[in-house]
Amino acid sequence: MPARIPLDANAILAATEEILRRHGPDKATVVDVARALGVSHAAVYKHFPSKQALREAVTRRWLDRSRDALAVIAADSAVPPARRLRTWLHALLAGKQAKVREDPELFAAYGILAAAHSSVATDHVADLLGQLTAIIADGAADGSLRTDDAAATARVVFTATAKFNHLAHAAEWQNPGIGAELDEVCSLLLDGLHTRMSP
Amino acid sequence: MPARIPLDANAILAATEEILRRHGPDKATVVDVARALGVSHAAVYKHFPSKQALREAVTRRWLDRSRDALAVIAADSAVPPARRLRTWLHALLAGKQAKVREDPELFAAYGILAAAHSSVATDHVADLLGQLTAIIADGAADGSLRTDDAAATARVVFTATAKFNHLAHAAEWQNPGIGAELDEVCSLLLDGLHTRMSP
DNA sequence: CAAGTTACAAGCTTTGACATCTGTTACTCA
DNA sequence: TGAGTAACAGATGTCAAAGCTTGTAACTTG
Known part of the structure; x- marks a missing residue:
């Protein structure tokens, strides 16, 4: 007792x-x-009220911790937006790699919730998209990134980096070349986002 | 009898x-x-020699049919490479959507082989990358697409469109907005690939 | 002897009885 | 009366026995 x-x-x-x-x-x-x-x-x-709710609360707390770590990078106005975008995407990948390696059980719990379309998963993605939008909006504001709609562009960037952020690819995050691969995708995306010298 | x-x-x-x-x-x-x-x-x-080999042979035949359909698009030199790239990526998605809808059992069989790291899956991806490389090489040749290494660029484009070509995202291919989403990703990628007006 | 069959061992799935888990309700106690 | 318990029904999961499946080998036949 x-x-x-x-x-x-x-x-x-x-x-x-x-x-x-x-x-x-x-x-x-x-x-x-x-x-x-x-x-x-x-x-x-x-x-x-239920086992499901309990699990969601635990997972939400766990995800909020990484969200907060990434928010620091997203808000660091000392770093130019293009470089910040690249750093943020790398940090997102590194965080996920670490979670899969060090906390596989909680990661699996998150996977189960995501598969069940729990709001925990969609809310987490919305949080991340918000951070990405903020970085891109900073770039639009200082003229370094070309975009009509920062939120829409953030969604496109997130989709184009799905291999590095979507749970479905977790197994591939252990491949050695994965960081370099993300770098190449970032470069191509940033080429598309950079302001042109002429129309 | x-x-x-x-x-x-x-x-x-x-x-x-x-x-x-x-x-x-x-x-x-x-x-x-x-x-x-x-x-x-x-x-x-x-x-x-084994049930596995039999399954692989069936799946290979099935995949080769769609590979051949896509090859027609990839080789159509009447269409400018940038537009051909876009069309090809859409056709790849449309073909996969159709397979999931009309042939879910064979699609599941392919999924099992891919998960088991069978050469059927890796060979199929290699075939597709070959076609993508050809399109990009055409664009490099006529000056419409900027690339140092067509094969490397093809890999990056394939990775950036993983959401529209990787099995792991099959469930998302049924969402109504998926075609438009691919279009947006294509646009951003092509912005990055188009030759610049100035350095 | 090429093409197929029957017979069989080893390893997987099903099956069904049994145990455990989830979620509720009526209860206890400070 | 708020915080917890005991007891329970229905759903879910476990485990061993029985039955299929895979793959092989010795055998048959035109």
């Missing part, structure tokens, strides 16, 4: 993240989470 | 394709194929 801290949503999230990491998304049960907290599984259901 | 045509590799391939279409890759057995041909399953093994 551990001295019981009163149960709150945060303690449940932390315990769930731990269980998810240990057992993986297929084996992690809410009974496991409750046992780790020293309560009955029904107690967990007082704080979260 | 149907009047038995002497068994040959081609008859086996046709029967396998039919069985694969009917039962799907998970349920299709070589006993089924043999039954459809009115022979024992061991007879099939006289012509193909």
